[in-house]
Amino acid sequence: MTLLVGEILARATRGRPLLKDDLVRLLEISDETEYQALFQAAYEVKREHVGPVVYFRGLIEISNICQKDCLYCGIRKSNQKVPRFRLSVDDIVEAARWAHTNRYGSLVLQGGEIQDDKHTQFITETLQQLHAATGGELAVTLSLGEQSRDVLRRWHQAGAHRYLLRLETSRQDLYRQYHPEDHLWAPRLQCLEDLRTEGYQVGTGVMIGLPGQTCEDLADDLLYIRDLDVDMIGMGPFIPHGDTPLAHHLPTYDKAAHLNLGLKMLACARLVLPDANMAATTALQALSDTGREMGLIAGANIVMPNVTDPKHRRAYQLYDGKPSLDENSEQSRLGLEKRISSIGESIGYGLWGNSPRFDKRVS
Numbered sequence: 001m002t003l004l005v006g007e008i009l010a011r012a013t014r015g016r017p018l019l020k021d022d023l024v025r026l027l028e029i030s031d032e033t034e035y036q037a038l039f040q041a042a043y044e045v046k047r048e049h050v051g052p053v054v055y056f057r058g059l060i061e062i063s064n065i066c067q068k069d070c071l072y073c074g075i076r077k078s079n080q081k082v083p084r085f086r087l088s089v090d091d092i093v094e095a096a097r098w099a100h101t102n103r104y105g106s107l108v109l110q111g112g113e114i115q116d117d118k119h120t121q122f123i124t125e126t127l128q129q130l131h132a133a134t135g136g137e138l139a140v141t142l143s144l145g146e147q148s149r150d151v152l153r154r155w156h157q158a159g160a161h162r163y164l165l166r167l168e169t170s171r172q173d174l175y176r177q178y179h180p181e182d183h184l185w186a187p188r189l190q191c192l193e194d195l196r197t198e199g200y201q202v203g204t205g206v207m208i209g210l211p212g213q214t215c216e217d218l219a220d221d222l223l224y225i226r227d228l229d230v231d232m233i234g235m236g237p238f239i240p241h242g243d244t245p246l247a248h249h250l251p252t253y254d255k256a257a258h259l260n261l262g263l264k265m266l267a268c269a270r271l272v273l274p275d276a277n278m279a280a281t282t283a284l285q286a287l288s289d290t291g292r293e294m295g296l297i298a299g300a301n302i303v304m305p306n307v308t309d310p311k312h313r314r315a316y317q318l319y320d321g322k323p324s325l326d327e328n329s330e331q332s333r334l335g336l337e338k339r340i341s342s343i344g345e346s347i348g349y350g351l352w353g354n355s356p357r358f359d360k361r362v363s
């Protein structure tokens with residue numbers, strides 16, 4: 001029996017759980033009317049649960065030095081072509097001050113994965129200094145890869161409230177295919193569990209449109225993320241990076257198809273986890289100039305404007321075609337303000353913007 005999109009969406013907007021077959025049907029949509037109906041339903045659910053408010057997370061790319069060697073990632077350890085950098089504590093505090101002055105309620109510190117004491121200490125000190133410089137008024141998210149429970153505890157104590165760690169895919173054989181042998185799926189999952197135990201607001205997500213990944217896989221990913229019961233979702237389309245092994249094995253890359261699939265995933269994620277925070281990621285914008293607005297219309301409620309000094313941005317490229325390489329923080333803020341008001345939404349300036357999901361859990 002073929003499932004009717006209208007019926008699936010009617011169930012979803014009434015808060016009834018979606019099944020795998022429902023999600024596969026939604027992800028396989030190619031008809032324009034069905035496509036619009038999906039976004040409309042996701043937007044309705046978003047307005048009801050998180051409202052038409054976009055929260056800014058000032059993104060600071062702190063370092064592109066990475067001990068991991070993921071086959072798709074531009075800053076993988078083996079990529080000799082990329083000049084490596086690490087911001088100083090002062091650089092990071094300065095970017096945090098700018099975000100604070102401009103009433104961003106929250107920051108994301110993202111960087112390559114480094115597991116050693118010096119790095120642990122560096123991040124601890126950075127957290128302490130940035131809170132001191134901004135009166136403890138900013139919510140801070142870390143996105144620094146897999147870490148031991150002890151390290152996560154120390155960073156949490158030093159003022160990290162949230163953590164993003166993508167599962168990349170819930171299909172373990174696909175994970176094995178795109179990571180070296182010593183980089184396993186199970187410890188990553190363990191780390192997500194440790195983050196929750198240590199009291200973080202936890203975010204995860206997957207890459208969308210990896211070669212070999214099907215709509216069934218993506219439906220499984222969504223159900224897996226739902227069962228992990230996370231507070232935040234960060235996911236975006238896979239985009240090849242020319243200096244990675246995966247790009248060399250790729251026949252062709254269809255930008256429009258990846259953008260569409262990415263947007264359908266966001267819409268489905270909003271239906272599956274109505275009260276989570278979900279980012280319209282930069283990868284969407286890399287595929288289309290208006291990709292992030294499309295993401296907001298598809299159900300996302302978070303954007304992460306880059307507040308890193310533009311002189312370092314070029315070296316932090318996970319995929320080709322990263323947008324806004326030369327734009328400074330002020331230009332990017334003004335551009336986003338315009339884009340967000342063009343779709344009738346407002347910006348939650350000065351607010352932490354926890355997900356209603358998290359607030360409900362701790363209340």
Ligand code: 5AD
Nearest residue numbers: 072073166237238239240241318319
């Ligand atoms: N395309 C899209 N996303 C990528 N990431 C890394 N490389 C790519 C790529 N080529 C994502 C991964 C990682 C996050 C920081 O960036 O999902 O978790």
